[in-house]
Amino acid sequence: MKKIAIVLAGCGVFDGAEIHEAVLSMLAIQKQGAEFQLFAPDIAQSHVINHLSGEIMTEERNVLIESARIARGNIKALSMYNAAEFDALIFPGGFGVAKNLCNFAFKGSSMEVLPEVINSIQETHQMNKPIGAMCISPVIIAKLLPGTELTIGNDVETSVLVEELGGKHKIANFTEVISDKKNKIFTTPCYMLQANLVQIAKGTENLISKVIEACI
Amino acid sequence: MKKIAIVLAGCGVFDGAEIHEAVLSMLAIQKQGAEFQLFAPDIAQSHVINHLSGEIMTEERNVLIESARIARGNIKALSMYNAAEFDALIFPGGFGVAKNLCNFAFKGSSMEVLPEVINSIQETHQMNKPIGAMCISPVIIAKLLPGTELTIGNDVETSVLVEELGGKHKIANFTEVISDKKNKIFTTPCYMLQANLVQIAKGTENLISKVIEACI
Numbered sequence: 360m361k362k363i364a365i366v367l368a369g370c371g372v373f374d375g376a377e378i379h380e381a382v383l384s385m386l387a388i389q390k391q392g393a394e395f396q397l398f399a400p401d402i403a404q405s406h407v408i409n410h411l412s413g414e415i416m417t418e419e420r421n422v423l424i425e426s427a428r429i430a431r432g433n434i435k436a437l438s439m440y441n442a443a444e445f446d447a448l449i450f451p452g453g454f455g456v457a458k459n460l461c462n463f464a465f466k467g468s469s470m471e472v473l474p475e476v477i478n479s480i481q482e483t484h485q486m487n488k489p490i491g492a493m494c495i496s497p498v499i500i501a502k503l504l505p506g507t508e509l510t511i512g513n514d515v516e517t518s519v520l521v522e523e524l525g526g527k528h529k530i531a532n533f534t535e536v537i538s539d540k541k542n543k544i545f546t547t548p549c550y551m552l553q554a555n556l557v558q559i560a561k562g563t564e565n566l567i568s569k570v571i572e573a574c575i
Numbered sequence: 576m577k578k579i580a581i582v583l584a585g586c587g588v589f590d591g592a593e594i595h596e597a598v599l600s601m602l603a604i605q606k607q608g609a610e611f612q613l614f615a616p617d618i619a620q621s622h623v624i625n626h627l628s629g630e631i632m633t634e635e636r637n638v639l640i641e642s643a644r645i646a647r648g649n650i651k652a653l654s655m656y657n658a659a660e661f662d663a664l665i666f667p668g669g670f671g672v673a674k675n676l677c678n679f680a681f682k683g684s685s686m687e688v689l690p691e692v693i694n695s696i697q698e699t700h701q702m703n704k705p706i707g708a709m710c711i712s713p714v715i716i717a718k719l720l721p722g723t724e725l726t727i728g729n730d731v732e733t734s735v736l737v738e739e740l741g742g743k744h745k746i747a748n749f750t751e752v753i754s755d756k757k758n759k760i761f762t763t764p765c766y767m768l769q770a771n772l773v774q775i776a777k778g779t780e781n782l783i784s785k786v787i788e789a790c791i
Contacts, residue, residue, distance in 0.1 A: 370586065370587070370594075370644060371586070371644035372644070372647050372648075373648075375644075378586075378594060378598060378644060378645055379598055379601075379647075382594060382595050382598045382599070382772075383598070383602070385595075385772055386595075386599070386772045386773065386776055389771055389772045389773045390773055390776075409640055409643075410640065410641075410643035410644045410646070410647070410648050411639060411640045411643040411648060411650065412640075413648065418634065423627060424625055424626065424627045424628075425626075427625075427626035427627040428586060428587030428588070428591075428594060428626045429594055430626070431588050431595075431626070432588075432589075432626050432627060432629065434627065555605055556598075556601055556602045556605050557602065557605045557606055560602055560606075
């Protein structure tokens, strides 16, 4: 049975992992006969957003502890990730990716990536294992694996930044997956487009299917 | 197009709404050609649980604001719910149901139910519209609509409490729905059993299907 690691960036679209993309990735993996293990970095969130008002709240939360809500407690610190133990690595989206896993939301194409995220992607890539990234997560791939073909949907401003980071941006529609087979990188827009839940479910299924096909 | 209200109890299995059940209910409704509106009570959570350690945290959170994470901001206060505007009402599970929507987790069969939850269920039931409840949520139905046939899975201790509350408990297996057609109450165990995500997806689909069939 293929074993797939999923990296979460908190719990909630505006400051953490996009919950629908995360849950539907987990479902897609199980539906396709594989199993998953969740990971998240054990760091403070860059901030906490009130998801009702959109305003910043004056509290502090931890990315691993909040991600554990999506995981029902079954999650590990990303520093424990060992690429040798997994067949593939998946990054759901959400602003938390651009705020906690890297600082793209604040620095655009001059962003930095969290060291344990760099390690997880580089180790997995060096072992020739596939990586799937949805929504805004491909910005991290663009930075770490320059020259990779990938998508963040059709947003012009963001795709210019992706190109500045080093990615080769391809426009993609709802549920479409851009496959860079040479680099084993698979990306899909999910909520980077005005998608509904049925489209998110289909997009994550398509992505996971391509990732599993590319497993050794 | 049928319009279904979903009531959330926060964001996270141990102190709020069970995230997988909530998301997969939303998906099931869209897949079956209906639309949903999310609601949650605008009250303080009874407490906040660290979902990694299981311990109580010394912070305060609001049920509506945390539920908005699952809703991507698109959610209303439960006091705004008007049964005349909807075809059905759905309660996903999670301990937040037993801690925030009622106090079953603390008082067992001598529990009280939150006034806006009482109103939403009574109004919907009086208009002869169906109600679906998953996981632990049926305890509220047992209390408010005594004599209803329903399930919380197969846990003996909880099913005894359900009977004390006034419910007629029926044992149910993974993905099975107990239908009380006279009362238009539909229940399924979800994570009251040791289910996986594929079973949760199937259980919520089966429940939503029965609920939609029972819409006038």
